[in-house]
Amino acid sequence: MRGFLSLIAVLAIVLAAWTGALATGLRWPLAVLLPAASALVFVAGTVRRVLTWANSPVPFRIPVTCGQQASLPWLQANRFDNPATTTCVVVRMALEVLLFRSLARNVRAELGPARLVYRDAAALWAAALAFHYSLLVVVVRHLRLVAEPVPALVTALASLDSFFQVGVPAVYATDVVLVAALGYLLSRRFRSPQVRSLSLFGDYFFLFLLLGIATTGLLMRHVVRVDLVSVKELATSLVMFSSPPVAASLHPLVFAHLALVSTLVACLPFTKLSHMAGVFLSPTRNLANNNRATRHVSPWQDAVKVHTYREWEEEFREKLIAAGLPVEGRGDHA
Amino acid sequence: MPDPRPSQPTGVDYGRTAGPARRAPLEDARVEFRKGNFSYAAPARTSALLDLPNPRDWQPTDADWKLPANWKRIILDGMAERLRRYRSFRLFMDICVRCGACADKCHFYLGSGDPKNMPVLRAELLRSVYRRYFTLSGRLFGSLAGARALTEDVVKEWFYYFYQCTECRRCAVFCPYGIDTAEVTMIGRELLNLVGCNINWVVDPAAKCDRVGNHLGIPPHAFKDSIDFAVDELQEITGIRVEAPINRKGAEVLFVVPSADYFASPHYYTLLGYLMVLHEAGIDYTFSAYASEGGNFGLFSSHAMTKRLNAKIYAEARRLGVKWILGGECGHMWRVIHQYMDTMNGPADFLEVPVSPATGTRFAHAASTRMLHVAELSADLIRHGRLALDPSRNARWKVTFHDSCNPSRAMGLLEEPRYILRHACNEFHEMPENTIRERTFCCGSGAGLGTDENLDMRLRGGFPRANAVRHVRERHGVNCVACICAIDKATLPTLFDYWVPGVEVAGVHELLGNALVMKGEKPRTTDLRGEPLGRPQASGDRPSDPGTSGRSDAGHVP
Numbered sequence: 001m002r003g004f005l006s007l008i009a010v011l012a013i014v015l016a017a018w019t020g021a022l023a024t025g026l027r028w029p030l031a032v033l034l035p036a037a038s039a040l041v042f043v044a045g046t047v048r049r050v051l052t053w054a055n056s057p058v059p060f061r062i063p064v065t066c067g068q069q070a071s072l073p074w075l076q077a078n079r080f081d082n083p084a085t086t087t088c089v090v091v092r093m094a095l096e097v098l099l100f101r102s103l104a105r106n107v108r109a110e111l112g113p114a115r116l117v118y119r120d121a122a123a124l125w126a127a128a129l130a131f132h133y134s135l136l137v138v139v140v141r142h143l144r145l146v147a148e149p150v151p152a153l154v155t156a157l158a159s160l161d162s163f164f165q166v167g168v169p170a171v172y173a174t175d176v177v178l179v180a181a182l183g184y185l186l187s188r189r190f191r192s193p194q195v196r197s198l199s200l201f202g203d204y205f206f207l208f209l210l211l212g213i214a215t216t217g218l219l220m221r222h223v224v225r226v227d228l229v230s231v232k233e234l235a236t237s238l239v240m241f242s243s244p245p246v247a248a249s250l251h252p253l254v255f256a257h258l259a260l261v262s263t264l265v266a267c268l269p270f271t272k273l274s275h276m277a278g279v280f281l282s283p284t285r286n287l288a289n290n291n292r293a294t295r296h297v298s299p300w301q302d303a304v305k306v307h308t309y310r311e312w313e314e315e316f317r318e319k320l321i322a323a324g325l326p327v328e329g330r331g332d333h334a
Numbered sequence: 335m336p337d338p339r340p341s342q343p344t345g346v347d348y349g350r351t352a353g354p355a356r357r358a359p360l361e362d363a364r365v366e367f368r369k370g371n372f373s374y375a376a377p378a379r380t381s382a383l384l385d386l387p388n389p390r391d392w393q394p395t396d397a398d399w400k401l402p403a404n405w406k407r408i409i410l411d412g413m414a415e416r417l418r419r420y421r422s423f424r425l426f427m428d429i430c431v432r433c434g435a436c437a438d439k440c441h442f443y444l445g446s447g448d449p450k451n452m453p454v455l456r457a458e459l460l461r462s463v464y465r466r467y468f469t470l471s472g473r474l475f476g477s478l479a480g481a482r483a484l485t486e487d488v489v490k491e492w493f494y495y496f497y498q499c500t501e502c503r504r505c506a507v508f509c510p511y512g513i514d515t516a517e518v519t520m521i522g523r524e525l526l527n528l529v530g531c532n533i534n535w536v537v538d539p540a541a542k543c544d545r546v547g548n549h550l551g552i553p554p555h556a557f558k559d560s561i562d563f564a565v566d567e568l569q570e571i572t573g574i575r576v577e578a579p580i581n582r583k584g585a586e587v588l589f590v591v592p593s594a595d596y597f598a599s600p601h602y603y604t605l606l607g608y609l610m611v612l613h614e615a616g617i618d619y620t621f622s623a624y625a626s627e628g629g630n631f632g633l634f635s636s637h638a639m640t641k642r643l644n645a646k647i648y649a650e651a652r653r654l655g656v657k658w659i660l661g662g663e664c665g666h667m668w669r670v671i672h673q674y675m676d677t678m679n680g681p682a683d684f685l686e687v688p689v690s691p692a693t694g695t696r697f698a699h700a701a702s703t704r705m706l707h708v709a710e711l712s713a714d715l716i717r718h719g720r721l722a723l724d725p726s727r728n729a730r731w732k733v734t735f736h737d738s739c740n741p742s743r744a745m746g747l748l749e750e751p752r753y754i755l756r757h758a759c760n761e762f763h764e765m766p767e768n769t770i771r772e773r774t775f776c777c778g779s780g781a782g783l784g785t786d787e788n789l790d791m792r793l794r795g796g797f798p799r800a801n802a803v804r805h806v807r808e809r810h811g812v813n814c815v816a817c818i819c820a821i822d823k824a825t826l827p828t829l830f831d832y833w834v835p836g837v838e839v840a841g842v843h844e845l846l847g848n849a850l851v852m853k854g855e856k857p858r859t860t861d862l863r864g865e866p867l868g869r870p871q872a873s874g875d876r877p878s879d880p881g882t883s884g885r886s887d888a889g890h891v892p
Contacts, residue, residue, distance in 0.1 A: 002358070005478075049428075056421035059637075062673055062744070064506040064514060066772040069746030071699045071710055074717060075753070081772070082746040084699075096510070102435075103510040107768055109438040109798075111348060114341045116444060116801045118768045124435060128510075188434075194348065195434040197359055197449045198458070200480040203432050270471055275511055278429035283422045284512035289746060292703035296677045300419060304642040305385065307544050309653055312624050315545075316554050323555035325581050325623060 003190060006204035010212045010260070017259035021252035030255050031246045035238055038262035045269030046277060053281050061296035064284040066102075084290050093286055097279055100129055123184065131181035134174035135210075137161060138217075141172070145235040167222065175218060182211050202271055209264055216257040226251045343794050346447035348438065359449045360462055361477070363487040365494040367394040370790030373497055373783060376537035381530065383541040384639065388530030394493060399486070405529045406484055410467055412528045413460075417468065422517045427464045429511050430457060436505035436515075441775050442498055445794030453505035453515040456495050460522055463488065493531050496522035498791060500783060501634070501666075502739035502776035519781075524636045532635065536782035540631040543643050547626040548593035554580075554623035560596040561621060568606055571864075573856030576613040578621065581654070585620035586691070588651045591662030592629040592820035595841075601823045603862040604663055604841025608708060610850050611843065615692040615715050619660065625650040628667040629820055633674075634782035641678040644670055647705075648679045658688040659705040663841050665738035665819030666780065668707065672745045676703040693718040707741075709818060712846060713750040716757050722851040725760045727858065727867050731814040731838075732761040733845065734806050736799065736826070737774035738819035748772075751818050751842045758842075758849035763810040769802035779825035792825065793832050800833030807834055814838050816845055 020026035067078025081101075083089045095101040108121040141158050144150040162170035186207040189199045220226045230247035231254060237244030267273060280286065288294075313320065313329055320327050372394050381389035388402045402408065417424045436453040438444060443451035450456060458480070465472030465481035472481030482488070501516035526532065539549030546553060552560070561578045569575045579585065589612070595605040612619055625646040632639030651659050661671055676682065685704040688697040695714045700706050715721050735755055741747040748771050755762050769775050778795025779788075806812040815826060815837055823839055830837040848861045861867055 053421060053425055053428075056417070056424045057419060058421045059419065060674055060677055062422065062514070062517070064503055064512055064743055065746035066507055066743070067746060068748045069699070071697075071747070071750065072695075072714055072717070075713075075749045078746070096512075100510055102508055102512070103433070105508055105773075106435050109348075109444055111342060111346060111444075115804065116342075116798055118766070124433065128433070192434070194437045194449070194452065195432075198432050198434060198437065198452060198454050200358075200432065201478045202480065270469070272429065272431045275429040275431055278425050279511050281421065281425055282429075282512040283425075284506055284514045284517075290699075291672050291676065292700040292705065293698065295681055295702045298677050301678070302638040302641055304638050304645065306642055306645040306649070309624050309646075309649060312545075312547065316623075319553060319555045320581075320623075323558045325554060325558060326583070 002199060002201045003204040006201055006208050009205055010208040013209075013259050013263055014212060014216070014256045017256040018252045021250070021255035027246045027250070027255070031234060031250065031258060032238065032243060034262045035258055038266035041266040042268055045266075046274075049269045049274055050277050050281075053278065057299040058283045058287070059298035059300060060283075061287045061291050062283055063287045063289045065289050069289060083288050084293075085288055089286060089288050093280065096285055100125055100132075103128060124188070127181045127184040130177050131185060134178035134181065137174040138172075138178060138214075141174075145232050146239045148232075148236065169221060171222070175214065179211065179214050179218075182207055182214065186211070206264070206267070206271070206273060209260055213257065213260045213264065216253050216260065220251070220253050220257065224251055224253055226254055343445050343447070343797050346445070346794075348447060359455060360458055360480075360482060363482075363485065363491040365491050367494065368790075369787070371498075371788065372494060372791075373533040373535055373785045373788045376532040376534045380534065380538050380541045381532060384537060384544060386530065386532060386537065387528055390530055394490070399490065399531065401486065401489065401529050401531075405486075405489070408528050409484060409489070409525050412525045413464065413468070416521050416524065417464075420517070420521070422514065423521050426457065426513045426518055427461050427468075430454060430461065430513055431511075432458075433510065435508050435510065436513075439505045439508050440515075441500075441502070441504070441778055441798045442791070442795045445778065445797040446791070450491075450495055451498060453509075453513075456499055456515055457513065457518045459488070459492055459495055460518055460525075489526070489529065489531065492522050493526055496526065497533055497783060498795075500739070500776045500778065500780035500795065502780060503743040504739070504773065504776065507743060507772050520633075520637070523634070527636050533782060533785075535785045536631055536634045539629075539782075540635055540639055540643060543627045543629075543631060547622075547624050547646070549627055549629060549631055550593055550597055552593065552597060552626070554626075557596065557621075557623045557626050564596065564602070564605055564609060568609055571606075571860060571862065572610070572852055572858065574613070574852050574854060576609050578609055579619075580621045580623050582620035583654050585618050585654065586657050587617055587619035588625075588647075588654060588656040588659045589619045589621055589662070590625060590628045590647055590659060591621075592664035592667055593627045594629070594820040594824055595662055598820075598824060600827070600839055600844065600863075601820055601841065603844040603847070604823070606862045607841065607843030607845070607847025607850075608662060610847045610852060611708075611712055611715070611721065614721060614850060614852055615690070615711070617660070617691060617711075620654060620656070622650045622654065628661055628664045628671075630667055630670045631782060633666050633670055637674075637678075640670055640674060644675050645679045647671075647675070648682055651682070652684050657686040658700075659685070660688075660708055660711060661705055662708050663818040663820065663843060665740040665821060667740075667820075668747070669740035669744045671703065671705050672740075675705070690714055692720045707747060707750070709747060709750040709754060709842060712843065713753045716754060721846075722853075723757050723846075723849045724851050725758055725849050727848045727861060728759045728845055729867075730861075730865070731759060731840070731845065732763065732810060732812045733759045733814045733816050733840075734763050734765050734803065734812045735770070735842075736765075736777075736803075736815050736817040736822060737770055737772075738817055738822055739774065739776050739780060741818060742772055742774050746772075747818070751816070754842050754846050755816055758846045761810075763806050763812055765802040765806050769798065775799040775802065777819075777822045777825050777829060779829075780819075780821050784821055784825045789828075793829060796825070796829035797833060799826075800829050803830065803837055804834040807837060812837065814840055814845075816840050816842050818842050 067081035070077035070084035227249040378389040506514040542551035
């Protein structure tokens with residue numbers, strides 16, 4: 001139901017943009033105002049969100065340790081899964097952000113006839129990695145729309161990406177991977193009873209949204225063949241903060257694509273997509289496990305009442321003396 | 335004879351987790367408190383002893399929980415305050431993508447099949463309320479954005495599920511963002527604490543720790559009796575009379591152990607082991623009757639209570655004038671000592687960096703907190719050849735090691751105990767990789783849940799651990815699970831009796847004590863349990879008194 005609603009929502013965005021593209025008066029707001037506004041929302045929202053996180057204190061150093069601590073010199077410490085220094089923390093974070101280290105540990109537990117069994121579950125990790133990296137390549141490839149001359153890196157990446165030379169114009173490998181990975185991530189939200197039960201509207205929505213973005217993009221490249229010159233003209237002026245002409249030749253698909261991307265970008269700071277920034281700030285990952293070697297100072301302290309030794313001895317003094325235990329009070333004991 | 339025990343938890347089918355396909359689990363907050371799946375509430379009297387807010391007499395099974403009139407305001411203000419004070423809490427409320435990697439990592443989910451025991455949904459219990467009152471999207475879009483209103487049913491649901499989490503952090507190992515359900519549960523329990531919803535087996539031990547010094551409320555003279563008894567018994571076994579002073583000023587080391595070590599079985603044999611090792615190593619130490627508890631039941635209640643109880647250790651170290659502190663085998667105690675003590679009650683600049691008098695090793699990794707784990711001390715002693723060991727004295731044990739949650743996932747104390755076991759025992763077998771080290775499974779009874787009334791849920795939660803033990807029992811004939819946690823020692827025997835009978839639980843220092851050849855000892859005929867040396871144990875033979883080993887914890891009165 002939530003999945004279905006999400007699909008409807010994405011289709012509604014496409015339909016609205018398409019209809020708008022057909023109305024002359026709405027073409028400029030849709031092609032210029034909407035992307036500009038969403039970019040603004042994205043920047044302001046992300047700054048605000050990150051500042052909120054960064055301004056929340058980290059009162060305790062609470063790394064989750066995933067390997068042997070650095071204790072006795074002759075015991076081999078696990079430097080990156082249980083980092084003791086800042087350098088090792090940087091490596092741990094790099095492994096986390098670039099290779100999704102923790103997700104790579106994933107196994108699936110199943111209750112067999114007589115026991116629990118653990119099966120390999122690398123598919124989620126592989127799909128997540130495939131999705132994020134292909135999205136990165138796709139975003140980098142889009143730079144050719146805003147940069148003149150097109151940077152050599154972008155051209156090289158694009159030619160590498162179309163290495164297999166299938167179709168005209170050549171199909172980008174990352175496009176295929178992106179759609180396949182999204183398809184997998186979406187399908188498991190329907191197939192797996194566990195994941196289905198924990199998925200919210202937003203979880204389906206962003207997957208459908210990304211699929212929508214990919215689909216409209218693919219249609220523009222391989223089916224409709226939009227007027228690339230006017231697209232580039234529009235994109236270049238947008239990033240230069242100038243108000244561009246919206247060419248009459250622009251296909252409604254461009255508007256749909258832009259509307260979907262604008263939605264994604266605007267939602268980024270306010271939804272689960274903020275994990276993009278948050279992953280760097282997680283105190284269970286980005287702190288060194290050197291707790292006993294270096295004191296961590298909290299910016300605040302709870303004022304607590306402590307039952308002091310004096311109060312304690314006051315209550316138990318007779319019993320302490322009777323048991324032959326030393327006491328401080330009364331002066332009858334040195 | 336037919337085995338009366340089920341081979342797996344009854345009524346669990348992960349395939350049916352979702353329930354009716356169209357219904358999200360969070361749409362219905364109602365929970366059913368049944369015999370065996372919850373812990374009793376803390377009464378007004380004990381709550382008042384610790385100055386806890388809104389103390390009253392109530393039980394989870396009551397229809398009316400007698401929440402204070404402005405309970406909603408209290409909770410929402412409490413949330414706002416904690417969002418300001420903890421980046422962890424705010425971040426974990428914001429960034430979860432619900433990928434589900436954590437879903438089947440929780441022992442309570444694996445044992446109960448209850449979807450809200452999936453760590454992601456346990457966090458959503460709070461997150462949904464956070465969205466409704468603290469985010470724009472939640473206010474605007476309500477349930478579509480995963481937001482829901484805070485109702486009395488939600489409070490009951492929180493109580494049910496935040497006291498169905500042992501703060502073991504296994505899910506956090508697998509989470510791509512390191513979202514730590516222990517943080518969420520701790521905050522959830524603090525919020526419940528504000529409206530006077532606490533469980534007795536957290537508040538009562540905390541109150542006793544506060545006033546008397548340990549969680550069983552053992553007064554100082556009884557504590558001394560217990561230690562003296564251990565010294566006598568050790569003399570009987572080894573012929574050597576060791577020193578075990580209490581509250582002695584001028585000792586070099588303050589030794590703090592979980593109180594179960596001197597009052598419960600099989601913990602007690604570990605205490606004997608400590609006394610032997612400290613004697614052999616010539617450590618000049620003292621116990622304290624004022625700070626006679628390493629375990630910190632405050633951790634299961636609130637950060638403030640953690641600090642309040644933990645403060646006694648440094649205070650006592652200062653009063654006694656010791657140079658450094660040694661800590662015994664305990665799980666959550668070490669979470670507090672390793673990750674909280676120095677920050678909460680430090681700096682310990684009145685102490686010195688721990689140095690082993692026997693080996694000269696300077697323990698630089700404890701240079702600030704100045705507290706050493708006894709397994710670190712012993713491993714160093716063995717490494718330097720300062721302990722003569724005869725592993726054949728443990729011949730009746732085929733041993734495996736159960737990593738306790740906190741030493742493994744909040745510290746990384748993995749190899750020290752293994753190093754000791756490999757030197758103290760001839761047969762040591764690891765459980766499967768997915769169930770040890772940082773992936774270890776909780777006993778299912780930690781974080782204050784080890785009560786008799788909660789037994790059904792404990793046995794379910796302990797199922798994944800027991801399942802791995804059964805694997806090595808069948809494959810290698812393992813009959814002894816060694817561990818370094820007092821709650822494990824108290825609750826694993828019950829668990830194994832149910833799931834995998836014939837497996838005993840022992841502290842690492844018990845097995846080390848068995849193997850330790852003391853200078854000048856008399857010919858040893860028995861191990862620390864009084865069993866004849868070297869006799870391989872027959873399956874199902876239980877030498878320890880079932881009357882004590884089967885209980886959740888000595889002295890616990892529900």
